[in-house]
Structures are given as C-alpha cells and as structure tokens.
Amino acid sequence: MTPVLEVRNLSTHFMTRRGVLKAVDDVSFTVGQREIVGLVGESGSGKSITGFSILGLVDPPGRVVNGQILFNGGDLLKMSPTAMRTIRGKRIAMIFQDPMMTLNPVLSVGTQMIETVQAHDRVSRAEARARSRDALGLVGIPSPEERLDSYPHQFSGGMRQRVAIAIALLHRPDLIIADEPTTALDVTIQSQILFEIKRLAAEFGMALIWISHDLGVVAALADRIMVMYAGRIVEAGQVDGVLSEPRHPYTSGLLSAVPAAVPRGEPLRPIPGFAPSPLSRPSGCAFRDRCARATDICATEPMLEIAAGREFRCFHPHLWSAA
Amino acid sequence: MTVFVIRRFLQSTAVLAVTAVIVFIGIYAIGDPAEMLISPDASQAERAQVVASLGLDKPLWEQFFTFAWNALHGDLGRSFVFNRPSIALIFERLPATLELTLTGLVFALVLGIPLGLLSGLKPDSATDEVIMTGSIFGFSLPSFWQGMMLIMIFSVWLGWLPSTGRGQVGEFLGVHSSLFTLDGLKHLILPAINLSLFKLSLVIRLTRTGVRETMPLDFVKFARAKGVSEKRIVFVHVFKNILIPLITVIGLELGSMLAFAVVTETIFAWPGIGKLLIDSIMRLDRPVVVAYLLVIVSLFIFINFVVDVLYSMVDPRVRLGGAQ
Ligand SMILES: Nc1ncnc2c1ncn2[C@@H]1O[C@H](COP(=O)(O)OP(=O)(O)O)[C@@H](O)[C@H]1O
Ligand code: SF4
Ligand SMILES: [Mg+2]
Numbered sequence: 001m002t003p004v005l006e007v008r009n010l011s012t013h014f015m016t017r018r019g020v021l022k023a024v025d026d027v028s029f030t031v032g033q034r035e036i037v038g039l040v041g042e043s044g045s046g047k048s049i050t051g052f053s054i055l056g057l058v059d060p061p062g063r064v065v066n067g068q069i070l071f072n073g074g075d076l077l078k079m080s081p082t083a084m085r086t087i088r089g090k091r092i093a094m095i096f097q098d099p100m101m102t103l104n105p106v107l108s109v110g111t112q113m114i115e116t117v118q119a120h121d122r123v124s125r126a127e128a129r130a131r132s133r134d135a136l137g138l139v140g141i142p143s144p145e146e147r148l149d150s151y152p153h154q155f156s157g158g159m160r161q162r163v164a165i166a167i168a169l170l171h172r173p174d175l176i177i178a179d180e181p182t183t184a185l186d187v188t189i190q191s192q193i194l195f196e197i198k199r200l201a202a203e204f205g206m207a208l209i210w211i212s213h214d215l216g217v218v219a220a221l222a223d224r225i226m227v228m229y230a231g232r233i234v235e236a237g238q239v240d241g242v243l244s245e246p247r248h249p250y251t252s253g254l255l256s257a258v259p260a261a262v263p264r265g266e267p268l269r270p271i272p273g274f275a276p277s278p279l280s281r282p283s284g285c286a287f288r289d290r291c292a293r294a295t296d297i298c299a300t301e302p303m304l305e306i307a308a309g310r311e312f313r314c315f316h317p318h319l320w321s322a323a
Numbered sequence: 324m325t326v327f328v329i330r331r332f333l334q335s336t337a338v339l340a341v342t343a344v345i346v347f348i349g350i351y352a353i354g355d356p357a358e359m360l361i362s363p364d365a366s367q368a369e370r371a372q373v374v375a376s377l378g379l380d381k382p383l384w385e386q387f388f389t390f391a392w393n394a395l396h397g398d399l400g401r402s403f404v405f406n407r408p409s410i411a412l413i414f415e416r417l418p419a420t421l422e423l424t425l426t427g428l429v430f431a432l433v434l435g436i437p438l439g440l441l442s443g444l445k446p447d448s449a450t451d452e453v454i455m456t457g458s459i460f461g462f463s464l465p466s467f468w469q470g471m472m473l474i475m476i477f478s479v480w481l482g483w484l485p486s487t488g489r490g491q492v493g494e495f496l497g498v499h500s501s502l503f504t505l506d507g508l509k510h511l512i513l514p515a516i517n518l519s520l521f522k523l524s525l526v527i528r529l530t531r532t533g534v535r536e537t538m539p540l541d542f543v544k545f546a547r548a549k550g551v552s553e554k555r556i557v558f559v560h561v562f563k564n565i566l567i568p569l570i571t572v573i574g575l576e577l578g579s580m581l582a583f584a585v586v587t588e589t590i591f592a593w594p595g596i597g598k599l600l601i602d603s604i605m606r607l608d609r610p611v612v613v614a615y616l617l618v619i620v621s622l623f624i625f626i627n628f629v630v631d632v633l634y635s636m637v638d639p640r641v642r643l644g645g646a647q
C-alpha cells in the first residue's frame with residue numbers, strides 16, 4: 001500500500017531578526033493509510049511547525065526552505081495556493097491545541113461548519129447544514145440541530161474541541177493532523193476525546209498524526225511514534241518497541257520522566273538542563289549538553305540509523321539484549 | 324431586550340433631568356439677558372415690564388420649575404430674540420446639521436474601512452506607509468485650518484466648489500435634503516470632508532489595528548486549515564471582529580461630530596444648530612441654549628442606544644440587559 005503522506009527532508013526556517021531559526025530541520029517520515037502516528041517532543045521542538053508545514057500554513061517570517069511533502073503521490077510544496085486550498089480541510093484536516101481560540105467568537109457554530117462544507121462542495125445551504133448537524137451528532141454533541149445556532153462561548157472547552165473534530169470530519173479526509181488536541185482539557189475529558197478520535201479514525205479509515213508532548217497519551221493511541229528534539233526526529237518506530245526498548249538517550253530520558261512508565265518506588269528523573277535555544281544550537285547532536293552518554297564524537301552530526309524497523313540518530317544508542 | 328429598553332429609558336430620563344438642572348443653573352450664571360434685550364434708554368417701567376414678561380424677575384428655583392413644568396408638556400420656552408418657540412428654531416436647523424454629520428460619517432467609513440484593510444493586510448508596504456502618513460495629517464492638523472485649506476484649494480484656486488452656505492434643498496420620499504440636488508451636493512462636499520477628515524484617520528487606524536490584531540489569531544489559521552477562501556476570511560471572519568471596536572468608537576465619535584459641527588458650520592457658514600448655538604450664546608438667548616443642549620443630550624442617548632443594540636447584534640457574547 002502506498003503511504004498517505006511521505007515527508008522527505010523537510011526544513012522549515014524562521015528568518016528572524018536575530019538569525020535563522022531552524023524550527024524543523026531535515027525531517028523525513030511516512031504515514032501509512034489508516035495509520036496513527038504519534039509525534040512527541042518537548043515544547044518548542046518543532047512539532048506544530050511540522051504540522052503547519054504539511055498544510056502550507058507557516059506564517060512569515062517562517063518558510064519551508066527544503067524538502068518534499070508527497071500526499072497521495074503529489075508534492076504539496078509544488079502546488080499553487082488555489083490547489084492547496086482544495087486539499088486543506090478536504091483531504092487533510094487539522095485540529096488545534098486550544099479549543100477556546102480555534103472557533104471564531106462572533107460566528108455561530110453552524111456558520112463555521114457550513115462554510116467548511118461549501119468551501120469544497122457545491123451544495124445548498126440546507127444540505128450543508130444537514131451535513132454539519134450529522135457531524136455534530138457523530139462526535140457526541142447532544143441536540144445538534146439546536147447547537148448549530150449556538151455561539152462558541154456557549155460551549156465548554158471539551159465541547160468546543162468536539163466541534164473542531166466535527167469540522168475536521170466534515171469531508172472525511174484521508175489524514176487528520178491533531179496538534180495536542182487534549183492538552184488544554186481536563187484529564188477526564190482528555191480521555192473521552194482521545195477515545196472518540198481513535199474510534200472515528202478507525203470508522204472512517206483516516207490516518208492520524210497525533211502531536212503531543214505527553215508520551216502517555218501517545219502510548220495509548222498510536223501505532224507508531226516519532227520523537228522530535230530541537231527540530232529533528234531523533235527516534236522513530238513501533239510504539240511498543242520504542243517505549244519498552246528506547247535506543248535514543250533522549251527517548252529514554254523522556255520515559256523516565258513519565259509516571260506511568262517508571263516502576264513503582266523508583267523516582268521520576270526529569271532530563272537535566274534545557275533544550276538549546278533554537279537560534280544557537282551546538283554543532284553535532286543537539287542533545288549533547290544534556291546527555292549522559294555523550295563523547296567527543298557527538299560534536300559531529302549523528303547519521304540516521306535504521307535497524308529492525310527502528311530509526312534513530314545517535315552514536316551511542318542503548319543496546320537491548322533482544323536487539 | 325424589553326427589560327433593556329425600559330431600564331435604558333429610565334436611565335435616560337434621569338440623565339435628561341440632571342442635565343436640565345445643570346444647564347439651567349449654568350446658563351443663569353453667565354449673565355442677565357435683559358441687558359442685551361432692552362435698549363439702554365428704556366425707562367425703568369419698560370424694563371420692569373420686559374423682565375416680568377420673560378419671567379426673569381422670579382427667583383431661580385421658581386424659574387426652573389416653571390421651565391421644567393412647561394418642558395414636561397413639550398414646551399422648552401420661547402427664544403428671547405426671535406420670540407418663537409426655541410424647540411422650533413432647533414428643529415428647523417437640525418436637518419442641516421444631521422445631514423452634514425451623517426454625510427461626514429459615511430464618508431469616513433466608506434473611505435476609512437477599505438484604506439484601513441489595505442494598510443492592515445499589507446503592513447509596512449509602500450501603500451501602508453502612504454495611508455498611515457496621510458492619516459497622521461488628518462489627526463494632527465487642526466480642523467479649522469483644514470477647513471480653510473479646503474476653501475483655499477477647491478473654492479479659491481480651482482473654483483470647483485462653493486465655500487459658504489447650504490445649497491438648494493431637494494425633496495425625496497418626503498425627506499428634505501441637499502443630497503437630492505446637484506447644487507446642494509456641491510455645497511455639502513467641502514464641509515462634510517472638513518468634518519470627517521479626523522474621523523477618517525481614526526477609522527483607518529482602528530481598522531488597521533483590528534486587522535493586525537485579528538490576523539494572527541488561531542481562528543484565522545483554523546479557517547485557513549478548513550480551506551476557506553482568503554476573501555471570506557478577511558470579509559467575514561476578520562471584518563466581523565473589527566466591527567466591534569469600530570461600532571463602539573464610531574458611536575462615541577458621532578456625538579462629538581455633532582458637537583464639532585460648530586467649528587465646521589462656522590467656517591462654511593452652514594446654517595445648522597452649531598451656528599444657532601454660537602449666535603444664541605452671544606445674545607444670551609437662554610431658552611435656545613437650554614433647548615439645544617437638551618436636544619443634543621437626547622441625541623447622544625439615542626446614539627448610545629443604537630450602538631448598544633448594534634453591538635449586541637455583532638457580538639454574540641454581549642447580552643442586552645446587563646449581567647444576570
Ligand atoms: N512565528 C514564529 N516566529 C519565530 N519563531 C517561531 C514562530 N513559530 C514558532 N517558532 C519557533 O519554532 C520552534 C518550533 O515551534 P513549534 O513547532 O510551535 O514547537 P512545538 O513542538 O511546541 O509545537 C520554536 O523554537 C519556536 O520558537
Ligand atoms: S549522539 Fe551522543 S549526545 Fe547525542 S544522544 Fe547520542 S550519545 Fe547522546
Ligand atoms: Mg505546538
């Protein structure tokens with residue numbers, strides 16, 4: 001099966017006054033059909049910008065400076081703005097982090113859904129409204145017909161995120177990019193939304209890129225996981241493998257900071273130090289300053305190694321007996 | 324909504340009553356109109372008779388209650404100078420001022436909003452620089468100076484437009500206005516521009532700031548992610564958000580435009596209430612001044628009411644009737 005999405009050597013830089021900021025730096029990955037891929041990493045590692053790059057939504061002074069983004073075989077980076085608009089919301093949809101900010105406060109939910117239908121399909125308003133109502137019902141919003149006439153401030157945060165999900169589902173896209181969709185929500189609502197999205201993705205055969213800084217969330221949801229650090233993917237592989245036998249020291253560092261992943265009685269050990277400023281990253285491995293395994297060679301660029309379905313960039317990876 | 328209207332009506336009545344008291348006392352303190360009205364060589368008896376006929380011999384509180392009682396019956400007194408009901412004088416002149424103010428306002432909006440959008444969507448472009456520089460002139464040059472320059476350029480040098488008075492008034496659907504004749508329009512253009520230049524700059528700035536603040540918001544990006552066209556994003560998503568500050572400020576400014584019409588009406592000899600006010604103050608024509616101020620306050624109250632209703636229509640988060 002051909003993958004839905006194939007990102008090759010994507011680099012997105014921000015031309016700031018203080019220099020070039022490499023938000024995304026030579027990132028490559030694929031997303032298979034119906035696959036759920038988790039993209040994890042600390043805040044500022046470039047996850048959101050990766051998502052926005054795919055949709056062509058990077059705002060100046062940011063710019064995709066290199067790479068290919070093959071979607072169902074065609075390169076999105078070569079498309080005209082008009083052609084790109086027909087992909088956005090139709091074939092690839094996105095859900096944002098903060099549901100309080102993603103809906104326009106002065107337009108009714110119905111208006112914001114109907115415009116999404118009519119942006120892509122030439123249907124009557126009544127038809128668009130019916131489709132919007134059905135989508136609201138699908139994501140578990142009670143009395144969807146009346147709710148279409150409500151305004152965003154009349155919904156709770158969780159309900160607004162459901163509305164955003166309903167909007168993403170309107171055209172049954174091939175791929176949904178969910179950028180930390182549960183981070184801003186209460187824990188109980190988080191798991192409901194998580195479960196809901198997983199169910200709908202399976203039901204409609206959609207692929208999903210789930211962006212999160214929370215390894216626990218990704219573990220519960222994804223087929224595959226990609227760990228991002230300082231603009232790069234430092235490790236990628238099947239969820240079970242990566243979480244039980246991480247090869248990259250950054251991945252293992254993340255794991256020892258997750259309560260659920262640490263055996264009872266053992267202390268949580270957050271990674272010491274901070275991620276380097278994206279404007280002045282050291283040469284070689286960007287994790288060098290925080291890594292207990294670092295040696296002199298780490299000052300040069302670690303190449304991508306691929307072994308048994310696992311990819312990582314490290315000179316001194318963890319070794320596991322089975323591997 | 325009904326609760327809102329009733330409450331607002333009661334508030335307005337209170338405001339009007341307080342204004343009436345303040346204005347009445349204030350104008351009483353300015354001077355004795357009898358001095359202006361009675362010829363210096365009139366006899367003592369003649370003088371006493373005039374003073375009594377105007378009710379000026381009574382104590383202040385009694386004069387006020389007579390005035391208030393009559394006002395409640397729709398009678399705001401007779402002009403000392405014209406010996407006609409003061410309210411009639413004002414209503415004769417009011418259309419000219421309203422016409423001037425509304426034309427100025429429409430001009431400021433019709434030109435200001437597109438220019439502000441243009442500026443805000445392409446910040447720091449050459450277009451933006453030109454528009455912003457222009458708006459600084461609109462802000463900083465005094466209104467009377469702008470008025471005289473307009474007269475100098477368009478009336479004196481180019482001879483295109485007349486500089487004084489209101490032109491011929493036409494009638495359309497029972498409304499009398501100089502908008503309906505060519506001569507009237509010609510007379511209206513310069514004063515309307517003069518009155519609106521400051522507001523035009525203000526509208527441009529407000530719109531530009533609104534665009535700049537709204538464009539980076541998440542909901543704009545989300546709308547793009549949905550595949551909504553850029554045109555719809557600007558004219559529906561962004562514009563409707565900008566309308567909120569715009570309506571608020573314009574509502575306030577419309578009142579100040581009515582008041583500032585005094586300057587423009589004086590420069591262009593426009594026969595509106597502003598000019599009437601100045602003349603009446605000069606002659607200490609108390610009833611006219613009091614009636615003028617009460618009419619202006621009523622207009623302010625009415626404008627505020629309209630603004631609040633518009634506001635609630637544009638911003639769904641606002642509910643008329645206040646906090647529940
Ligand atoms: N508009 C912008 N201008 C400059 N730098 C930006 C901008 N947006 C994001 N960045 C930078 O890009 C990097 C990656 O950001 P982002 O993808 O949002 O991180 P996250 O992994 O938390 O989603 C960060 O270092 C951030 O500072
Ligand atoms: S390359 Fe070196 S510094 Fe980087 S993670 Fe591996 S061991 Fe640590
Ligand atoms: Mg992010």
